[in-house]
Amino acid sequence: MEILVLVKHVPASDASIKVAADGQSIESAGLSFVLNPYDEYAVEEALKTKESKGGTVTVMTLGGAETVKTLRHCLALGADKAVRIETNGKNTDGLATSTILANKVEELNPDIVFCGKQAIDNDDSQVGPRIAAKLGWACLSEASSFELTDSAFSGTRDIEGGKESVEGTLPAVITCDKGLNEPRYANMKGIMMAKKKPLEEVDATPAEAKVELVSLTPPPPRPAPTILGEGPDAIPALIEKLKNEVKVL
Amino acid sequence: MSKIWLTFIEQREGKIKKASLEALTLAKDLASSVGGTVHAALIGDAVQGLCSQIAEYGASKVFLAESPDLALYSGAAYSKALAQAARDSQANFVFASHTAMGKDLLPRVAAILGAGMVSDATQVELQGEDLIATKPVYAGKAYKTVKVTGQPFCLTLRPNTLPPKENAESGEVVTVEAPTKPFLDFVKEILAASTDKTPLQEAAVVVSGGRGLKEPENWKLVEGLAEAFGPGIAAVGASRAVVDAGWRPHSEQVGQTGKVVSPTLYIALGISGAIQHLAGMSTSKFIVAINKDPDAPIFKVANYGIVGDVMEIVPQLIEAIKSAREA
Numbered sequence: 001m002e003i004l005v006l007v008k009h010v011p012a013s014d015a016s017i018k019v020a021a022d023g024q025s026i027e028s029a030g031l032s033f034v035l036n037p038y039d040e041y042a043v044e045e046a047l048k049t050k051e052s053k054g055g056t057v058t059v060m061t062l063g064g065a066e067t068v069k070t071l072r073h074c075l076a077l078g079a080d081k082a083v084r085i086e087t088n089g090k091n092t093d094g095l096a097t098s099t100i101l102a103n104k105v106e107e108l109n110p111d112i113v114f115c116g117k118q119a120i121d122n123d124d125s126q127v128g129p130r131i132a133a134k135l136g137w138a139c140l141s142e143a144s145s146f147e148l149t150d151s152a153f154s155g156t157r158d159i160e161g162g163k164e165s166v167e168g169t170l171p172a173v174i175t176c177d178k179g180l181n182e183p184r185y186a187n188m189k190g191i192m193m194a195k196k197k198p199l200e201e202v203d204a205t206p207a208e209a210k211v212e213l214v215s216l217t218p219p220p221p222r223p224a225p226t227i228l229g230e231g232p233d234a235i236p237a238l239i240e241k242l243k244n245e246v247k248v249l
Numbered sequence: 250m251s252k253i254w255l256t257f258i259e260q261r262e263g264k265i266k267k268a269s270l271e272a273l274t275l276a277k278d279l280a281s282s283v284g285g286t287v288h289a290a291l292i293g294d295a296v297q298g299l300c301s302q303i304a305e306y307g308a309s310k311v312f313l314a315e316s317p318d319l320a321l322y323s324g325a326a327y328s329k330a331l332a333q334a335a336r337d338s339q340a341n342f343v344f345a346s347h348t349a350m351g352k353d354l355l356p357r358v359a360a361i362l363g364a365g366m367v368s369d370a371t372q373v374e375l376q377g378e379d380l381i382a383t384k385p386v387y388a389g390k391a392y393k394t395v396k397v398t399g400q401p402f403c404l405t406l407r408p409n410t411l412p413p414k415e416n417a418e419s420g421e422v423v424t425v426e427a428p429t430k431p432f433l434d435f436v437k438e439i440l441a442a443s444t445d446k447t448p449l450q451e452a453a454v455v456v457s458g459g460r461g462l463k464e465p466e467n468w469k470l471v472e473g474l475a476e477a478f479g480p481g482i483a484a485v486g487a488s489r490a491v492v493d494a495g496w497r498p499h500s501e502q503v504g505q506t507g508k509v510v511s512p513t514l515y516i517a518l519g520i521s522g523a524i525q526h527l528a529g530m531s532t533s534k535f536i537v538a539i540n541k542d543p544d545a546p547i548f549k550v551a552n553y554g555i556v557g558d559v560m561e562i563v564p565q566l567i568e569a570i571k572s573a574r575e576a
Contacts, residue, residue, distance in 0.1 A: 095360075
C-alpha cells in the first residue's frame with residue numbers, strides 16, 4: 001500500500017507569538033519550530049498502516065529549506081522517503097497550497113493520504129478536505145479512530161456533543177485528531193537512518209492567492225485582572241460578580 | 250453591483266443549528282449594506298418544513314436538496330449539492346458556520362468551485378466593495394485580517410460571534426438536484442454522548458479543571474460546579490496536563506491542541522495557564538480563575554481570581570451558587 005503523509009513545520013504550541021513591527025508577519029527569531037502536533041498522529045497512523053498492510057510511507061511538505069528538519073524528523077520516526085515542495089517564498093492561501101499538493105498527490109498516486117486536522121499556525125483546516133474534493137476522493141476529517149480494510153475505511157470524528165461514525169472507499173484523505181493513536185518517539189537508530197533516506201526537492205509555482213494579507217495583529221487585550229481575595233472568604237464577592245456583572249445566576 | 254450571498258443552513262435530525270442562523274444573519278447584515286441578495290441552502294431528508302424558519306432570518310430563496318439518501322451527513326454528497334446550489338444561485342460568497350460539519354464541508358465546496366476561503370472568521374465587514382475578514386491564528390495568539398480578492402469565495406464563521414436576528418424575507422424554495430448513493434464517504438451513525446450534556450463549544454459556561462485537582466477522583470468537583478449552574482448551561486473542559494495523564498478524554502481538552510472555546514463565562518480550576526491553554530479560552534467574555542499559586546499565569550487573563558486551594562473552595566462555591574440560584 002502506498003501511503004502519503006502531508007506535514008507542516010510550525011511554531012511549537014508552547015511558543016509565545018509576537019507580531020513583527022511590519023504588522024504582516026510574526027517575529028521568528030527565537031521561535032522553536034516543530035512537526036505540527038496533529039501531523040504527529042498522521043505520521044503514526046501511516047506507520048501503523050504500513051506495519052499492518054505493508055508498503056511505503058512518503059512524507060511531503062510545502063515550504064522552504066528550514067522545513068527539511070521536520071521532514072528528517074518524520075524519516076527518523078520511520079517514513080521511507082520525503083518530498084519538499086519549494087514555492088520560493090511565493091504567498092499561498094488554502095486554495096493555492098491544496099492545488100499544488102493535490103497535483104503532486106495525483107502524480108505520486110498513493111492509496112491513502114494522512115494529514116493533521118489542521119496546522120496550528122493558520123488553523124485553517126482546509127487542505128485535507130480540499131485535496132480530497134479536488135481529486136474526487138473520499139475524506140474522513142478530524143478522525144478520532146480509524147480502521148482500514150483492503151479498499152474501504154471506517155472511523156469516527158467528534159461532533160458537537162458526541163461522535164459520528166464515517167465509512168468510505170479508497171483512495172481517501174484522512175485528517176487526524178489528537179487521541180487517534182499514541183505517536184512514537186524517534187530512536188537513535190531511526191535518527192541515524194534518516195540521514196541516508198531519500199529527500200526529493202521540487203519547485204512549484206502557486207496560483208495567485210484569493211486573499212491578500214491586510215495585517216497581523218496581537219489579540220485584543222484582556223481587562224485588568226482583579227483578585228477577589230484568598231480562600232473561601234472570597235466566594236461572596238465572586239457570587240456578586242456572577243450575578244450582577246456576568247449575569248449567569 | 251448586486252452581490253449574492255449563499256449561506257449553508259446546517260440541520261441535524263430536522264433541527265436547525267443556531268450557529269447557521271448566525272452565519273445567515275452576518276450575510277444579511279453585509280448584503281443589506283450594499284443592496285445585495287441573501288440566499289440559503291438546505292440539505293437533508295424531509296426538511297422542507299424548515300424553509301419558513303430560514304426565511305424569517307432573511308433568505309429570499311432557499312436552495313433545497315432533499316432525498317432520503319441525504320438523511321445523514323455525507324461530505325462527498327453534501328459538498329456536491331452545496332456547490333450546485335452555489336452555481337444555481339450564482340453566489341459570490343458562500344458562508345457556513347465553523348462547526349464540525351461546516352469545517353468538513355466548506356473546504357470541499359471551495360475546492361469544487363476553485364474558490365478561496367477564510368476559515369473560522371470572527372469579524373467580517375465590507376470596505377467599499379471589498380470583503381475584509383479577520384480570523385484568529387496560532388489559536389488566538391494573533392489575528393489575521395485579509396482582503397478577499399477573488400470570487401466566488403467561501404467563509405466559515407466561528408459560532409457565538411454574533412446573535413441571530415430575525416429579518417423576514419420571502420424564502421422561495423428552489424429545488425437543487427440531490428446526489429444519489431453510492432457516496433464516496435458518508436456518516437453511518439451518530440454516536441451521541443449522553444444527550445443531557447451541553448457541547449463544550451456551545452455552552453454559555455465552561456468549567457475546566459487541571460492538575461490542581463490532584464487526583465482524577467476529584468473531578469466530581471469540576472462536574473459538580475458545572476451542574477450547579479443548572480441544566481444545559483455549563484460544560485466541562487480539561488487542561489492538556491490532565492488529558493495527557495489520562496484523567497479525561499481528549500474531546501474535553503481546551504487549548505491549542507484541543508477545543509477553542511469562547512463562552513460567556515470560563516472558570517479555570519487548578520489550571521496554571523500554560524500558553525497553549527490560554528490560546529484555547531482567552532476570547533471568553535469573562536474568565537474566573539481559582540488557583541493556589543498567586544503568580545500563576547492564568548490570573549493575568551482572568552477578570553476575577555481567587556487565590557486558594559480548589560479542594561477547599563469549590564465545594565463551598567457549589568453551595569453558594571445553588572443558593573444564589575434558588576434565591
